[in-house]
Amino acid sequence: MADKINIDVLTLDSVQCAACGYMMESIAALPSDVQEMIQYQEWSIKNKDGIGKFMELKGKVLPTICIERDLVFESIIPQYEELIDEMARRAPNDQMRDRIISLRGKGFEFDKIQENLAKAGSGMKTRTDS
Numbered sequence: 001m002a003d004k005i006n007i008d009v010l011t012l013d014s015v016q017c018a019a020c021g022y023m024m025e026s027i028a029a030l031p032s033d034v035q036e037m038i039q040y041q042e043w044s045i046k047n048k049d050g051i052g053k054f055m056e057l058k059g060k061v062l063p064t065i066c067i068e069r070d071l072v073f074e075s076i077i078p079q080y081e082e083l084i085d086e087m088a089r090r091a092p093n094d095q096m097r098d099r100i101i102s103l104r105g106k107g108f109e110f111d112k113i114q115e116n117l118a119k120a121g122s123g124m125k126t127r128t129d130s
Contacts, residue, residue: 003092007040008066010050010059014042015123022077023063028116029108030083035116037096038087042122080108 007027011020027040043053045062053059057066065073065083068090072078078086084104091097117123 003096004039005037005087005090005092005096006068007038007087008053008057008069009040009042010054010057010062010064010066011042011044012062013044013046013123014063014117017063019075019077020044020063023065023073024117024120024122025113026078026080026083026108027065028113028120028122029110030080030116031103031106031109032112033103033106034084034087034100037091037100040120042120080106 009020009023009027011017011023014020014024024042027038030038043050045051045054057064057069057071059066059071061075063075064071065078067086070090072086073082081104084100088097088100091100
């Protein structure tokens with residue numbers, strides 16, 4: 001099961017924008033079983049790469065969670081079950097879809113948010129000074 005579900009989070013800046021931070025945290029709080037099946041990144045429009053990704057994905061509002069290039073949660077912070085359902089719909093294979101669905105009742109794991117945000121580079125590319 002080498003395939004992963006790609007998630008792009010379009011933000012203003014997850015460090016300074018509360019809603020953007022909550023969007024990133026909703027992904028970072030997913031349980032480790034789900035973390036193994038996803039790859040996610042923050043795209044801040046405070047830099048060129050983020051602006052490029054926003055335009056490439058045809059973003060309309062911030063923050064937005066895109067799953068497999070689909071704008072899924074536009075300016076709406078999702079609940080755990082909503083995230084799981086949308087990831088399952090876009091899973092690259094039936095085995096991964098079934099595994100994700102089996103984790104629907106598990107819920108967020110808040111104890112690893114900071115560690116998972118760091119792995120995803122959240123907030124690292126949002127500053128334009130220094």
